[in-house]
Amino acid sequence: MFTITPIEGGVCAPEGFYADGVSAGLKPEGKKDLAFIYSETLCNIKAIFTKNRFQAAPIQHFKKESIESSNFVLINAKNANAMTGEKGVEDIDAILSHAKALFKEIENPVMSSTGVIGVPLPKEKILKGIESFDLLKKSPDAAAEAIMTTDSYSKQVAFKVTLQSGDSFTIGAMAKGAGMINPAMATMLCFITTDAAVDADEMGAILKECAERTFNAISVDGDTSTNDTVMLLSNGKSAIYNREAFIFALEKAMHELALKIVADGEGATKCVAFKVTGAANDEEAATAAKALTNSLLVKTALYGEDPNWGRIASTIGASGVECDPKSLTITFGNVTVYKKGEILFDEEQEAKAAKVMKKSSFSIHCDLGVAEGSFTAYGCDLGYEYVKINADYRT
Amino acid sequence: MFTITPIEGGVCAPEGFYADGVSAGLKPEGKKDLAFIYSETLCNIKAIFTKNRFQAAPIQHFKKESIESSNFVLINAKNANAMTGEKGVEDIDAILSHAKALFKEIENPVMSSTGVIGVPLPKEKILKGIESFDLLKKSPDAAAEAIMTTDSYSKQVAFKVTLQSGDSFTIGAMAKGAGMINPAMATMLCFITTDAAVDADEMGAILKECAERTFNAISVDGDTSTNDTVMLLSNGKSAIYNREAFIFALEKAMHELALKIVADGEGATKCVAFKVTGAANDEEAATAAKALTNSLLVKTALYGEDPNWGRIASTIGASGVECDPKSLTITFGNVTVYKKGEILFDEEQEAKAAKVMKKSSFSIHCDLGVAEGSFTAYGCDLGYEYVKINADYRT
Numbered sequence A, B: 001m002f003t004i005t006p007i008e009g010g011v012c013a014p015e016g017f018y019a020d021g022v023s024a025g026l027k028p029e030g031k032k033d034l035a036f037i038y039s040e041t042l043c044n045i046k047a048i049f050t051k052n053r054f055q056a057a058p059i060q061h062f063k064k065e066s067i068e069s070s071n072f073v074l075i076n077a078k079n080a081n082a083m084t085g086e087k088g089v090e091d092i093d094a095i096l097s098h099a100k101a102l103f104k105e106i107e108n109p110v111m112s113s114t115g116v117i118g119v120p121l122p123k124e125k126i127l128k129g130i131e132s133f134d135l136l137k138k139s140p141d142a143a144a145e146a147i148m149t150t151d152s153y154s155k156q157v158a159f160k161v162t163l164q165s166g167d168s169f170t171i172g173a174m175a176k177g178a179g180m181i182n183p184a185m186a187t188m189l190c191f192i193t194t195d196a197a198v199d200a201d202e203m204g205a206i207l208k209e210c211a212e213r214t215f216n217a218i219s220v221d222g223d224t225s226t227n228d229t230v231m232l233l234s235n236g237k238s239a240i241y242n243r244e245a246f247i248f249a250l251e252k253a254m255h256e257l258a259l260k261i262v263a264d265g266e267g268a269t270k271c272v273a274f275k276v277t278g279a280a281n282d283e284e285a286a287t288a289a290k291a292l293t294n295s296l297l298v299k300t301a302l303y304g305e306d307p308n309w310g311r312i313a314s315t316i317g318a319s320g321v322e323c324d325p326k327s328l329t330i331t332f333g334n335v336t337v338y339k340k341g342e343i344l345f346d347e348e349q350e351a352k353a354a355k356v357m358k359k360s361s362f363s364i365h366c367d368l369g370v371a372e373g374s375f376t377a378y379g380c381d382l383g384y385e386y387v388k389i390n391a392d393y394r395t
Helices: A057-064 A085-102 A123-131 A140-146 A200-213 A243-263 A282-294 A296-303 A309-318 A347-357 A384-391 B057-064 B085-102 B123-131 B140-146 B200-213 B243-263 B282-294 B296-303 B309-318 B347-357 B384-391
Strands: A002-006 A017-022 A034-049 A069-076 A110-113 A155-163 A168-176 A189-194 A229-234 A271-279 A329-332 A335-339 A361-367 A373-380 B002-006 B017-022 B034-049 B069-076 B110-113 B155-163 B168-176 B189-194 B229-234 B271-279 B329-332 B335-339 B361-367 B373-380
Touching: A002 A243, A017 A140, A034 A057, A034 A123, A034 A140, A034 A189, A034 A200, A057 A085, A057 A110, A069 A085, A069 A123, A069 A189, A069 A229, A085 A110, A085 A123, A110 A229, A140 A155, A140 A168, A155 A243, A168 A243, A189 A243, A200 A229, A200 A243, A243 A271, A243 A373, A271 A282, A282 A296, A282 A309, A282 A361, A282 A373, A296 A309, A296 A373, A296 B384, A309 A329, A309 A335, A309 A361, A329 A347, A335 A347, A384 B296, A384 B384, B002 B243, B017 B140, B034 B057, B034 B123, B034 B140, B034 B189, B034 B200, B057 B085, B057 B110, B069 B085, B069 B123, B069 B189, B069 B229, B085 B110, B085 B123, B110 B229, B140 B155, B140 B168, B155 B243, B168 B243, B189 B243, B200 B229, B200 B243, B243 B271, B243 B373, B271 B282, B282 B296, B282 B309, B282 B361, B282 B373, B296 B309, B296 B373, B309 B329, B309 B335, B309 B361, B329 B347, B335 B347
Parallel strands: A069 A110, A189 A229, A271 A361, B069 B110, B189 B229, B271 B361
Antiparallel strands: A002 A155, A017 A034, A034 A069, A034 A229, A155 A168, A168 A189, A271 A373, A329 A335, A329 A361, B002 B155, B017 B034, B034 B069, B034 B229, B155 B168, B168 B189, B271 B373, B329 B335, B329 B361
16 A cells, blocks of 8 residues: 655655756757756666667667666757767767766766757757756756757656655656657657665566556657657665555656657647557557557547547558457447447437547547457547648758 | 550550449539449459458458459449448448349449448449449540549559550559558559450469559558459450560559559658668568658658658668668668768758759658668658548548
């Protein structure tokens, strides 16, 4: 038993963590674009990275240094430092050496980047930016703002977890991401801090497990980028750990941030939970659910608030999972429009289903009726704004 | 040696074929929506169908009847007769029985449908429509128009193939398709007629081979529908056959129709050939090329005429094929922007690449530099019109 309470403070909520965001001149008009997270003691650190074959320089650097502990994470927006070759990794070495020279307390610093692919990192600007850092600032809002790219709002959560004994630990997180978000985690960054005394050996496995049901279950546009990163830093300051409570709180933090990312999908007006049940197994359920989040025809129908269940059925059929029209049931919210071969889509049902779709958040449930596999994936609609944002992104 | 000459006449160009399109009241405003193709002698017939698990009733009917020869194909637009259960197949039986009763010369009739999924076929309207048919009409334009859904123009080709001996045969074809077009052939119908005396045993294999490089190499929105069909009817009237010449002409006809479909992609303003070379093998080249045609970020960049080569690289990296930034080369038209790890993207090159992208048709060449595999896939941009068309399709 434990209680979990939302609190303020983002990544600075756990004891001993500091963060700030400054303007280094990468974004126009003096917007914040360079952030750091600092812990007063060394953290165990685990990260999950993109499966893209062209992993960006920060990921290459992290792997090259075999980072297992750190007390400083530097994050820049506007430039992904991807497809930049050895020069990209050398730039990181230079930048982090500079940070260590300026702040003697920094150990094993790591870097993370997001933004345009294929443009050399504006190293000088970042070096200058670091010089303005005050490591003991607690400005989580500024940090969360600095890592944004096409995001329309910053994304943070924090929870205090109190065990039955009265002992407590805290978990905080921030993320960025709005488009190019794929079931395989894309163009998103997420940094999670905790003062829980997490067992270092199982930290990686726990992070991965929670990612499967959160960041790996969302899609904005089906693309997978070069920089995607979910990073967990635990400094153990609370000296408290309860495995079950920690996993619950971590998944909750990641789940809330994942939904914030979907809701902020470029130009999105709706966040939809695609719940697939009755699949041959959980993997097939995930395949079908993710296919629904990625179908352009489904996404545009969501935008048009059109309960076009035929496109839902067609997408499931095209996803390659075991299914049969005679056992399939499709339900918008609580309005069933197709049940095991029977079309229940008269004018009344259509009006009811259309009403469900007018909400900014609702679920579409597809029961394949084959076996017991289930998975819920989260997606959004695709409207004019998505095209506008992405046709003009670089310019 | 042979010569191949474009001619008029679409599906009626080969000897002994007739076609027409009428209005049966499925589309509004008296638009044509019901077409037939009739051959005065029995044809060998082969078809390739969608891989969607929820194959529509017309496909189920074709398979149930084990159709190998026919002289009559009935095609309706506006209703896909998909997800309509046994009733959907029974409706086809009733409709085709009616056609046979009206026209004694009809043998083994088949049906094909396209349009909205999940709505019962308006059988009575189609029965009435058939009554207005004149089987000996040669109105290929009317037939090609009747099978359109969101197409903005009808799609036909015909070629006369003359062998060195002076003997000749003819091939004609019509297709529909504008959106929901996937590398795995979607929401498209294509009917090909020929008077060549094609060997019935190898007709299916030839059709499949040609489809791989044509209809299976195009994408508008990555979706795969329930009705997709490519059908080849050969009545042998010319008594002439030359395997090499026939394959060449068939692939040419299918290739031209495939490009017409891409160019008519819903809201598309550009048709782009994504040429991938240097892949580990042809399959990997196809995987990468098709991923490029399906990436929303690439498609919106095409629309924005933005030579955002980072998105091209990222999509290749995400496609899972063997590749390395150090061996990759990316070229827009004849402007190389990234060459084996080196970014050649200065202002001058960017301006040149942007100029290439202003064309309505151009190529993007990605040499993976791994081995010798190659494939070219054809795609289009995604703009506001696509969203508009698909948000409002049913209403």
